Amino acid sequence: MNKPLTRSIQQKDNHFLHPWEDLKTVGENKRTVISSAEGVYFKDSDGNRLLDGPAGMWCVNIGHHRQEMADAISKQIMELTYISPWSLTSTPASELAQKLAEISPGDLNHVFYTTGGSTAVDSALRFVMFRSNVLGKPEKKHIIARTNGYHGSTYLAASASGKTRDKNYLDFKDDTFHHIADPNILNKPEGMSDQDYCKFKADELESKIVEIGQDKVAAFIAEPILASGGVILAPKGYHAACLAVCRKYDVVYISDEVVTAFGRLGHFFASEEVFDIVPDIITTAKGITSGYIPMGAFLVSDKLLESISAEDPSIVFSNGFTYSGHPVACACALKNIEIMEREGILEHVQEIAPYFQQKLYELMDIPIVKDVRGMGLMACVECDIQKNGGDSLAMDYEIGNRIDKHCQELGLLVRPLANMCVMSPPCIITKAQIDDMVSMLREGIERAMADAIADGIWDAA
Ligand SMILES: Cc1ncc(COP(=O)(O)O)c(C=O)c1O
Structure with a gap:
């Protein structure tokens, strides 16, 4: 039996609709x-x-309860709480952008700040669709993702997600989103080598691109390890094989590192260090601030950015959030990265x-x-x-x-x-x-x- 204070909080909590709320039990939950x-x-x-x-x-x-994090956050609040990222910038937002460019793979040198993982994925997907429009390819809007993938709860991110158990009663954009089977190593047919399984999975991606139409596929989005799908592991070489297919058809490869970045796999980013790929876009969130303040981001390669600006140098990517590059979140991320490096x-x-x-x-x-x-x-x-x-x-x-x-x-x-x-x-x-x-x-x-x-x-x- 819970103590009276706990019961009173649980009662108040019944006004809080939690993520994945079971609406049948609202009013009775005892979290x-x-x-x-x-x-x-x-x-x-x-x-x-x-x-x-x-x-x-x-x-x-x-880990929880770091005095240094609290100090960095409160110092930033007292120095500068907020500025509009549309017309102004701040020291922590610029310093963090430079740091992320330094620690991310290859030429992923630009960062678009968001408020969490879903908005990072949504913004990245909007960005690749925007690119297709700028390049004069309005048909090139289709996105390929995998079953059992999870990419978030905004409309496009949820449409990219492929967990069937989450698809009840909600609407998804299914005319331009497609799912191929995840690369679960446990589903490798008996007798097949890992190498052949990689080829088999990469062929599946290629067939899907050809089936949709070579000029219609804008991006392939993949978590390096399918996290919420149940920590699903691919055979070694799978990511590189898929990247090669993407390169062949000018399909943008988005590596969703919302979970795998910032230490979870022993590196700031896992795409290159663990999986041998330099994708075109990396989405991230969560560990970027170790959860002390909400924040997300997508990192984009110079190559991809330049392919757009070469087409029309005055083009505007009209996507952004009041809290993009929030100084307090950026100061928090900088301190988090500093702690990871120092310790x-x-x-x-x-x-x-x-x-x-x-x-x-x-x-x-x-x-x-x-x-x-x-x-x-x-x-x-x-x-x-x-x-x-x-x-x-x-x-x-x-x-x-x-x-x-x-x-x-x-x-x-x-x-x-x-x-x-x-x-x-x-x-x-x-x-x-x-x-x-x-x-x-x-x-x-x-x-x-x-x-x-x-x-x-x-x-x-
Ligand atoms: C791989 C991946 N992408 C995106 C998201 C969405 O992030 P958020 O819940 O911060 O919006 C998650 C959340 O768990 C995730 O695991």
Whole structure:
């Protein structure tokens, strides 16, 4: 039973329509109330400590409660809170733009600031469509994305997303958005080499381009690892093979690094360092400020920008936000990057990631665990709870929610995605904290399995 203060907050919270709100339960929700945080831990309003397994929402990469971040933010507020980015600029916005150009791959030297990941993706998609218009190719507007991809909740970003479970009742722009199958390495046909699977997947992209019409496809958008789709990994070489196809047909390659940038895979950006590609556009958000202030951005290559300005030097990209390049968000991002560099957080992730993956992999001995996969500090523990004749979707959600409930009782916050537990803790996590996290997760899954057996929704046979 929650304490009275918690109950009173939960009551007020019923006025808050949360993301992915289940409208049936409005007025009855009893979400955990988090009242404070430090490092990799939260404290809830009943005084329980919870290890932050998902780093908020894959975002609190440098960890919670950094005095330096608070100081940088408050200093910027007292110096200069806001200026219009249309006609003016500020020191933090310019310094951050230069820094992002320096740490991003290849000739991605210009940044368009947004308010989060969805607006970064939406703006990038608008930009490629704008480019087609400027180049006199108004038909070249089609976008290819992948099933199980997630790119955000604004109209274009949501249209690019390919998670069928999220497609209920909402409208999407489906006349110019197309989805090819994700490159899940687990779906590689038996006997096929990784190299041949890459070719097979790249051929699928090429066939889709040809099917839509070579002059009609504006962009291909892909997360380097499909994050919210369940940490789906592609075979090595897949990204480069797709980029080669894009180059062949003048299709812009957008690498959606909203999750994978700023430390999650041990680098500021993963596209080149991990996946060997220099895309035309990178979208990012989340870890750019470690979640201390909302912010997003897309980075664009000189080549792409120049292809537009060569056509018409006076052209205006009429897209932007009141808070594009907000000085406080930019000061926050600069301090975040400074901390990552000074404390060697990227190197720490590179060093600790194999341990994190190996410890989680040990959960494979639990009978309901079907797969454990990941890279860097991103992982997914997938359970299999399908029983003949049952409603598998409802069961999937049931098992995820049970694991989440048990883990919270044990002191761990997981992110259940139906039958999958996504783990992406703050990038400062230590080996001892990983041990603690995995042992709580083990206990939580085992308790959920015992419930499932008792309730007859799973049997070992
Ligand atoms: C890969 C990817 N792109 C875009 C988004 C949307 O970002 P936001 O929720 O900040 O709008 C997300 C959010 O999780 C994401 O995972």
